[in-house]
Amino acid sequence: MTENSDDGPRTIQSVEKACAIIRALRELDGAGITELATHLDMSKGSVHTYLTTLKRNDLVTESGGRYQLGLSFLDFGEYVKRQNLVYQSAQDSLDEMATETGELARLVMREGAHGIYLAKAEGENAIETTVRPGQREYLHCTSQGKAILAHLPTSEVRRLIAEHGLPERTANTITEADELFDELEEIRSHGIAFSRSELTRGLRCVAAPIYGTDGTPIAAIGICGPTSRMQGDRFREEYPKIVRDKANVIEINMQMATKRHAETS
Numbered sequence: 001m002t003e004n005s006d007d008g009p010r011t012i013q014s015v016e017k018a019c020a021i022i023r024a025l026r027e028l029d030g031a032g033i034t035e036l037a038t039h040l041d042m043s044k045g046s047v048h049t050y051l052t053t054l055k056r057n058d059l060v061t062e063s064g065g066r067y068q069l070g071l072s073f074l075d076f077g078e079y080v081k082r083q084n085l086v087y088q089s090a091q092d093s094l095d096e097m098a099t100e101t102g103e104l105a106r107l108v109m110r111e112g113a114h115g116i117y118l119a120k121a122e123g124e125n126a127i128e129t130t131v132r133p134g135q136r137e138y139l140h141c142t143s144q145g146k147a148i149l150a151h152l153p154t155s156e157v158r159r160l161i162a163e164h165g166l167p168e169r170t171a172n173t174i175t176e177a178d179e180l181f182d183e184l185e186e187i188r189s190h191g192i193a194f195s196r197s198e199l200t201r202g203l204r205c206v207a208a209p210i211y212g213t214d215g216t217p218i219a220a221i222g223i224c225g226p227t228s229r230m231q232g233d234r235f236r237e238e239y240p241k242i243v244r245d246k247a248n249v250i251e252i253n254m255q256m257a258t259k260r261h262a263e264t265s
Contacts, residue, residue: 017042021050022069025060030068077134084109086210086219087118089253093246094221098123100242103225106205108144110218111136113164115145118219127226129200140180141169143195143207144220149180150187151209151217157184172197192240193220197227204230206239208247213258221247 017040024039025031033051037044051067054060058072081087090107098105098121105123108115114136131137139145139160149157158177166175174180187193195205207222223239224230230239 018050018054021047021054022059025067025069030066032065032067036067081118084118085254085257086250089257090210090221090250091119093249094119094121097121097221097223097242097246098126101223101239102126103223103229104129106144106222106224108142108220108222110139110148113138113160115139115142115148115220127203127224129203129224137199138164138167140166141173141195141198143193143205144222146183146187146195147193147207147209147220147222148217150184150193154181157181169199170197170201174198191244202227204235206230206235206243208240208243210247210250213255221250
């Protein structure tokens with residue numbers, strides 16, 4: 001069955017519901033039929049039918065009436081990473097950056113209005129955070145996200161704001177469009193983005209954009225650490241130079257990989 005939305009293209013309703021169940025199982029850390037039906041406002045019979053189909057395709061598992069996402073998603077995730085040019089080109093630089101600074105290094109790639117945490121590397125003093133690879137977050141509240149936004153066309157940024165707003169994550173999150181555009185202008189001037197506890201209290205980050213082979217900003221690499229260490233020349237001078245240099249290396253790696261692929265195709 002398909003349904004036609006005034007706000008977008010035609011979609012397959014049954015696939016939409018299956019995707020909603022998969023997301024709910026992730027959000028709820030597994031659930032039974034009744035819990036899922038209540039959470040999604042669906043009938044228990046319908047939920048059971050979807051789960052049976054997903055189980056038959058090895059996408060969910062069941063034990064004692066509780067359903068979990070299956071290990072097939074691990075295979076899918078690893079495949080996506082192996083196929084991703086940014087991930088392939090950045091891993092060594094990410095590890096080197098973490099080792100050199102002792103802090104947490106993160107790689108974020110844009111997907112629509114969100115930044116996806118593609119990979120991370122932990123230095124010897126890296127702080128523990130709840131952010132995990134694969135997690136998505138709005139672009140405006142992270143240094144990596146702002147590094148990407150700053151180099152998108154202004155019309156594109158305005159469209160993202162109109163569609164998704166500027167949700168608040170902490171008291172320091174930028175939630176006003178004018179304030180965000182002022183900061184994006186400063187980021188363009190210096191080529192570096194900073195975040196000051198805008199996603200996680202007590203955490204500061206510095207990031208630089210990564211441009212695709214077509215010259216558009218597609219990702220960003222950054223260093224994150226506690227406010228107590230991310231200050232002074234280290235935060236303003238040393239770490240910005242490191243992330244700029246690593247972003248440049250990643251871009252060169254991507255160009256070389258693209259050229260090799262073209263020569264062997």
